[in-house]
Amino acid sequence: MKKAWFLAIVLVLSAAGICFAEGSNLLIDDFEISITGGPEGTVDFGAGNGSNVEVTESSDIKNSGNKSLKVIYDAVDGGYIYVARGTGLDAKNANWSINSSDIKWEDYNAISFYVYGTDSKEKIAFDIKDNGGEIWRFVTEDDFKGWKRVVCSFDKFMVRDDWQPEDADKNGQLDFPIKIFQFEPLPGSKGTLYFDTVELVKK
Numbered sequence: 001m002k003k004a005w006f007l008a009i010v011l012v013l014s015a016a017g018i019c020f021a022e023g024s025n026l027l028i029d030d031f032e033i034s035i036t037g038g039p040e041g042t043v044d045f046g047a048g049n050g051s052n053v054e055v056t057e058s059s060d061i062k063n064s065g066n067k068s069l070k071v072i073y074d075a076v077d078g079g080y081i082y083v084a085r086g087t088g089l090d091a092k093n094a095n096w097s098i099n100s101s102d103i104k105w106e107d108y109n110a111i112s113f114y115v116y117g118t119d120s121k122e123k124i125a126f127d128i129k130d131n132g133g134e135i136w137r138f139v140t141e142d143d144f145k146g147w148k149r150v151v152c153s154f155d156k157f158m159v160r161d162d163w164q165p166e167d168a169d170k171n172g173q174l175d176f177p178i179k180i181f182q183f184e185p186l187p188g189s190k191g192t193l194y195f196d197t198v199e200l201v202k203k
């Protein structure tokens with residue numbers, strides 16, 4: 001009997017621990033939006049040099065809430081694609097669900113998102129723009145089927161050496177607050193991806 005009680009207590013504590021761990025992450029974007037592009041858009045997206053992208057919302061395939069971000073893409077060599085959310089973008093209504101400057105960034109050591117993969121083995125870049133306008137990159141691979149959580153530790157981001165905005169501080173330091181994140185299927189790939197549940201991961 002004692003053993004049973006002990007096991008029960010351990011189970012309850014473990015469950016509480018799991019809830020606490022998840023609850024301490026900060027959900028910054030859940031894509032519970034009506035997706036539009038252009039200057040008044042809720043997502044800043046585009047493609048060039050022969051690549052194409054179409055961004056819509058999905059309500060059938062989603063990880064949290066009622067919707068996810070659906071990205072249909074054709075990324076050719078020499079082309080580029082971006083699908084961005086955050087502050088200071090050309091699309092005026094692309095802000096996250098929380099204001100970047102209200103976040104205690106020192107409490108977090110990673111940013112994570114969920115991606116619904118098709119095991120295409122294609123590379124997907126996840127970029128962030130720092131407070132100095134510098135763009136940092138984390139690369140993951142579509143090597144699974146269904147939803148997967150990708151955790152991008154801040155110390156694993158590499159400063160982009162192929163391109164930086166002209167006004168970037170280019171100081172090689174990841175300056176907080178982060179202003180923007182963007183998904184970018186890398187050249188040589190074509191398909192459909194879904195993204196959802198962007199969180200900051202508590203230290």
Ligand SMILES: [Ca+2]
Binds near residue numbers: 062064068196197
């Ligand atoms: Ca969602």
Ligand SMILES: [Ca+2]
Binds near residue numbers: 132134169
């Ligand atoms: Ca910087």
